[in-house]
Structures are given as structure tokens and as C-alpha cells.
């Protein structure tokens with residue numbers, strides 16, 4: 365097994381560095397420093413993964429982003445003692461907390477941190493607006509490219525990942541009017557909406573079926 369962690373200082377990559385130290389899994393470390401002014405990652409991280417964010421690992425030649433996914437993969441393969449049995453009730457709690465850590469818990473922390481940066485720079489809302497715009501372009505541009513040659517996010521069959529992506533892509537297309545800029549995402553969102561199950565879910569939500 366060959367494992368490399370691309371680690372940015374003061375970042376979520378600490379989740380992975382800590383896990384690697386706890387488990388004794390062998391790894392190579394490549395360190396990156398945030399820009400002192402912008403606090404962003406150096407562009408060299410983009411050579412590893414198009415989002416240019418950390419953590420990213422290379423595991424036997426495959427590049428893997430998203431700290432929650434990395435934690436799940438490393439534990440299930442190399443440190444199974446750190447996860448409850450897959451058929452247990454504790455495993456359900458385990459998955460919920462892994463997703464909670466990066467979604468529900470991170471969002472308010474980030475919003476407060478960004479608010480603090482605005483106050484300290486004395487430019488209310490500019491930082492947040494600019495950052496939101498550039499992150500939106502970066503993240504959805506990446507997704508749009510990924511979807512250029514695929515019907516669904518994993519290829520030609522529907523998977524659980526599409527059920528997670530459906531809400532965020534349809535919100536971006538319908539409420540943020542991003543369809544012109546991201547045509548592949550737009551077609552993908554429409555493809556998901558065309559499934560019989562999406563249509564019936566929508567009908568249930570609007571009370572047509574009750």
C-alpha cells in the first residue's frame with residue numbers, strides 16, 4: 365500500500381494527520397502553507413486535485429478528496445477497530461457523526477469565521493461575497509467537468525451519491541440560475557428530475573398523492 369497525505373497547515377487535513385498518527389498506518393507527508401494574506405492554499409495543491417484543497421490523499425495511485433470519505437476509507441481498510449460493526453446500531457450513529465462533522469457543524473463555524481474576517485478587515489460583506497462567488501465557480505466548475513461525459517455521477521447508473529447531489533444541484537440551477545454557466549450540471553439536474561422516483565417524491569411533497 366502506498367499512501368501520501370497532502371497536508372495544508374491549519375486545515376481539516378488535521379483530521380487525517382491525527383488519524384494516521386493514531387493508527388500507525390505508513391504514509392508520506394507533503395506539506396503546504398496557507399498564504400499569509402489570503403489564507404488560501406498555494407496553487408501547487410491544484411496539481412494534485414482540481415479543487416486545490418486539503419486534505420487530499422493519494423492511495424495506491426488514486427487521488428481522494430473529502431475528509432469524511434478519506435476517514436471512512438482508511439478506517440474500513442486499515443483500522444477497522446475504529447468503526448463499529450457495519451450491521452450495528454452504533455454504525456448508524458458513526459455515519460451520522462462523520463457527516464455531521466463536515467456539514468451541519470462546519471457551516472456555522474465557517475460563517476462565523478468569515479464574519480470575523482470581515483469585521484477585522486473593515487469591509488463588511490465584501491469578503492464573504494467574493495469568497496462565495498469564487499468558491500461557487502470553483503466547486504461547480506469542477507462538478508460540471510466531471511459530469512461532461514457521465515449520465516450520473518459514477519457513470520451510467522444511478523447511485524446513492526446522486527441522491528445526495530440532487531438537492532444541491534437542483535437548488536443551484538433553479539434558485540441561483542447557474543444553468544447557463546454549468547450546462548453539464550444543468551442537464552444532470554434535469555436527468556435526475558426526470559426519474560419516475562423524483563417525480564413521485566415531488567408529487568408526495570406537494571400533496572398531490574395524498
Ligand SMILES: N[C@@H](CCC(=O)N[C@@H](CS)C(=O)NCC(=O)O)C(=O)O
Nearest residue numbers: 375376404405417418419430431432
Ligand atoms: N469538504 C472538504 C473541504 C476541504 C477544504 O475546504 N479544505 C480547506 C482547508 S480546511 C482548504 O483547503 N482551503 C484552502 C483553499 O480553499 O484555498 C473536506 O472535508 O475535505
